[in-house]
Amino acid sequence: MTTTRFAPSPTGYLHVGNLRTALFNYLITRKVGGTFILRIDDTDPERSKEEYVDGIKQDLEWLGLTWDRVERQSARLDRYAQVADNLRDMGRFYECFETPTELDLKRKKQLNMGKPPVYDRAALKLSEDEKAALRAERLPHWRFLLDQERIEWEDGILGHTSIDAASVSDPVLIRGDGQVLYTLASVVDDTDMGVTNVVRGSDHVTNTATQIQMIQAIGGTVPDFAHHSLLTGPQGEALSKRLGTLALRDLRAQGVEPMALLSHMARLGSSDPFELRVSMDELVEGFDITHFGAAPTKFDVDDLFPLTGRYLQTLDYDHMAGDIRALGVPDDIAPDFWAVVRDNITTKHDLTAWWALCQNGADPVIDDEDRDFVDQAMALLPDRPFDQTTWGNWTTSVKEATGRKGRGLFMPLRKALTGQSHGPDMSHLLPLLQVIKAKP
Ligand code: GLU
DSSP: EEEEEOOSSSOOOOOOHHHHHHHHHHHHHHHHHHEEEEEOOOTTTTTOOHHHHHHHHHHHHHOOOOOEEEEEEEHHHHHHHHHHHHHHHHOOOEEEEHHHHHHHHHHHHHHHHHHOOOOOOGGGGHHHHHHHHHHHHHHOOEEEEEOEEEEEEEEEEEEEEEEEEGOOOOOEOOOOOOOOOOOHHHHHHHHHHTTOOOEEEEEGHHHHHHHHHHHHHHTTOOOOEEEOOOOOOSSSOBBBTTGGGHHHHHHHHTTTTTHHHHHHHHTTBSOOOOOOOOHHHHHHHHGGGGGGGGOOOOOOOOGHHHHHHHHHHHHOHHHHHHHHHHOOOOOTTTHHHHHHHHGGOTTTTTTHHHHHHHHHHHOOOOOGGGHHHHHHHHHHHHOOOOOHHHHHHHHHHHHHOOOOOOOHHHHHHHHHHSSSSOOOOOOHHHHGGGGGTTOO
8 A cells, every 4th residue: 555745844834845845745545545644753852843733734734735744753752762762772873972073074174085975984993991981071962873884775766775884874863962863753753653754855875774673773665766857947947946946935926826836836847738727627637747757857936826826717706706706896797707707817806996987987098199089989889787798789889980990990999998908808808808098
C-alpha cells in the first residue's frame, strides 16, 4: 500500500515551492489509493508556530489537497530518544563537543587545503577522560556514524543516483540543547509510518544518502525517493529569496483559482503539455512523476492568471451563484449577469467592477468628434425595459439617422455606455445596465 507524506516545518506559510512537493505526494497517493500523511515537522520549538500549522492546513484545504492523517513530530520526542538509544547501542551514534566556531574553523582550514569540508570525526578519538572533562564544560551534540561507502538509489526523477558517503559529514541528529533534528525525526517517522514514497526538492539529495543509511541501521524499509527540481523565476533567477512573496495565501488573495494553480503545478517541469484540469480526478488521472525532468523549472506567477480566467469560464451559474449574490446582484438578473461577464474576467475580483458598472453606470468616454453623434444616439435610445433585441434595434435606428456604420457606429456607443473600448457583447450587456450616465 502506498503511503506518502508532506512534511512542512511550521516556520512560515506555504509557497509555490512547497506546493510542488505537497501536490506530487498527494497525486501519487490518490492515483493508486493509499495514505497521504500531513506531517508537521515541528521539533524546533522556537521557530515552529501554531499559526503556521493552522495556515498550512487552511492553504491545503483551499486547494483541496486533503490528507488522511496528521502527525506531529513534537508529539513523538520519546520515540526519537528511544531510537537514538538504539543507535548508540549499535555504535552508530557518537558524542561530539566542538563549538560552532571550532567547526567553522575546521571547515575553513579544509577548504584552504583544497579538501572537502567534511567533519573529521575528531570526537571519535577522544578518550573517556577527555570526554568527561569536556562534558563538564560543554553540552555534547550527537552525530550518526556513516558507513563510508557509496550510497546508491534509483531516483523517480533523477534516475540512478549515487553519493559517496565519505564526502558527506556525519549528520548531527541531536543538538547540544537536546533538540532532535529533522534528519533523525524524519527517518524514524518514515520507518514507523510505513512511508513507501518520498518526493521532495532536490535540495534534499544529500540528506537522502545519509537517510538511506540511517533507515537501514534502524531496520526500516528504504522508500522510493524522487527529487523534483527547484523552481526558478521566469529568467532562471533563484526563487528562494522571492518565495516569501509567492505564498499560497497571497495568490489566493490575488484571485488565483485552486484548479488553475494545481493544473499549472502538476505539469510545470514535465514533458506533458499544459492543460487546464477542472477537477482533482482529472488531475490525478493525467499525472506521471516519471515525466518530470531534473533541470531547474521556471515559474512565472503571471501564467496563473490566464489559466484562472479560463477555469472560471468553464463554471456554470450554479458554481458562481454564491459569489454573485454576495456582490448584491438581484437573483432575477444574476444568471444573465454571469453569462454576460464570464468571458471578460480574469479573476473573481473582476466581477466587482462589472457589477459596479451595471449598477451605477460608467462615466461615459466620448471623443470630441463623437459628441454630437452620441447625443443624437442617446435621444434615440428607447425607454426601459431593455431586452436582448434593444441594442440591435437601437443601433439600426442610429445608423439610419446618422449614416454611421461598423466600428464608427458601435465603438462610440460602447465607450459612452461602459467607459471602455472592450467588454461583453453589448446586446447582452445593455439589458443589465441599471443606469446610463450618457443619457441626458
Ligand atoms: N521538513 C522538511 C522540509 O520542509 C521535510 C523534508 C522531507 O520531505 O523530508 O524540508
